Amino acid sequence: MEITVILSQENDTLPKAELLARLKTLEICPDILNEYPGVVELEVDCDKEKVMELGLHLGYTHEILLTIDKTTPDDLSESIEKISWKDIIDDTFKVRVKRMGNGEVDKDKIERNIGGYIKQDCQMPVSLDNAAHTIKLVYTNPKTVTNEFKEERVVGYNKVIITKLLIEQDKRHFFDNKPHKRPYFHPGSMSPKLALCMVNLAHVKEGDIVLDPFCGTGGILIEAGEFNTTLIASDLEKCMYEGTKLNLAHEGFTDFKVYWEDVRKLEIDETVDAVAMDPPYGISTTLGGEDTKKLYTEALIAIEKHLKDDGHICMASPHYIDMNEVVKNTPLKILEQHAIRMHKSLTRIITVLAKK
Numbered sequence: 001m002e003i004t005v006i007l008s009q010e011n012d013t014l015p016k017a018e019l020l021a022r023l024k025t026l027e028i029c030p031d032i033l034n035e036y037p038g039v040v041e042l043e044v045d046c047d048k049e050k051v052m053e054l055g056l057h058l059g060y061t062h063e064i065l066l067t068i069d070k071t072t073p074d075d076l077s078e079s080i081e082k083i084s085w086k087d088i089i090d091d092t093f094k095v096r097v098k099r100m101g102n103g104e105v106d107k108d109k110i111e112r113n114i115g116g117y118i119k120q121d122c123q124m125p126v127s128l129d130n131a132a133h134t135i136k137l138v139y140t141n142p143k144t145v146t147n148e149f150k151e152e153r154v155v156g157y158n159k160v161i162i163t164k165l166l167i168e169q170d171k172r173h174f175f176d177n178k179p180h181k182r183p184y185f186h187p188g189s190m191s192p193k194l195a196l197c198m199v200n201l202a203h204v205k206e207g208d209i210v211l212d213p214f215c216g217t218g219g220i221l222i223e224a225g226e227f228n229t230t231l232i233a234s235d236l237e238k239c240m241y242e243g244t245k246l247n248l249a250h251e252g253f254t255d256f257k258v259y260w261e262d263v264r265k266l267e268i269d270e271t272v273d274a275v276a277m278d279p280p281y282g283i284s285t286t287l288g289g290e291d292t293k294k295l296y297t298e299a300l301i302a303i304e305k306h307l308k309d310d311g312h313i314c315m316a317s318p319h320y321i322d323m324n325e326v327v328k329n330t331p332l333k334i335l336e337q338h339a340i341r342m343h344k345s346l347t348r349i350i351t352v353l354a355k356k
């Protein structure tokens with residue numbers, strides 16, 4: 001089946017990388033048909049149920065849509081009339097225009113006109129508040145003009161993808177899971193969205209054993225737990241060890257174990273499928289001024305011993321640490337890297353590693 005995925009545009013590479021990692025974890029083989037800013041068109045070799053599963057746990061994917069047809073803004077009405085809407089809509093529905101960029105589109109008029117036509121064709125009522133189906137017209141492939149100063153401006157679109165909404169991100173999840181709402185909070189807690197993305201980049205799937213050896217308040221494992229996994233946490237600080245226990249239990253998880261250990265001498269009973277971690281950076285009191293790079297190398301050497309042969313590690317680090325240097329003397333290799341600009345003086349690098 002053909003799907004259109006609407007990605008967050010807050011980062012250039014992470015949203016697509018997360019989507020591809022999750023597809024791989026679910027053993028869905030995608031063919032990338034087209035890509036535009038914030039939009040990926042895919043052919044996938046699976047059924048709707050599996051696509052719904054795909055959409056359930058993604059940090060940087062906003063919507064997954066079933067592709068019905070593709071056309072141009074000029075040919076939209078003609079294309080809409082060729083579709084047998086009775087086969088697609090069996091209950092209340094609404095039509096929504098989604099603009100990917102700043103091109104001008106008369107949204108209200110298009111929604112009204114296309115909605116009117118579809119209503120006649122499928123004989124189903126429109127419901128703006130509680131529609132069972134949402135038909136989304138995705139305006140993409142921006143049409144640009146360049147002015148005399150060589151500045152580009154989006155004026156319209158070259159393409160409209162006619163789709164039906166399959167699944168959209170539940171924004172409440174990230175809102176409800178904000179770190180300060182947990183029983184134990186510490187300012188260094190990672191945002192739930194990035195934590196989930198890292199869990200996906202570590203290829204976590206249902207039934208896995210997942211380790212965060214720098215667990216802090218447990219933010220990464222709280223996201224990993226949503227996949228019905230066994231959670232293994234560890235931290236050097238007693239308060240973090242206690243705090244993570246409190247936070248994981250508060251989320252309703254029971255299948256977890258928390259250790260109070262220095263990662264460099266990590267001793268856990270489990271061999272894990274995946275590791276997602278956010279080690280400290282800079283000269284913090286916790287590090288006691290010790291060289292961050294050295295800590296990272298020693299941590300990776302210790303963690304690798306507890307990782308299954310086909311396991312993945314996803315780790316965050318600051319831009320001023322050369323991860324190639326860190327990894328050089330470990331039995332690990334870098335698979336991919338992504339950058340997230342946090343503020344003027346800090347960019348976080350997200351690195352995915354596997355055994356050599």
Ligand SMILES: C[S@@+](CC[C@H](N)C(=O)[O-])C[C@H]1O[C@@H](n2cnc3c(N)ncnc32)[C@H](O)[C@@H]1O
Nearest residue numbers: 189190214216217219235236237262263278280
């Ligand atoms: C950036 S914080 C992790 C935040 C966490 N991801 C969260 O959401 O709360 C880094 C953590 O690493 C821990 N840490 C520092 N050095 C460590 C070491 N050598 N072994 C294990 N944990 C260590 C710190 O106590 C701190 O809790």
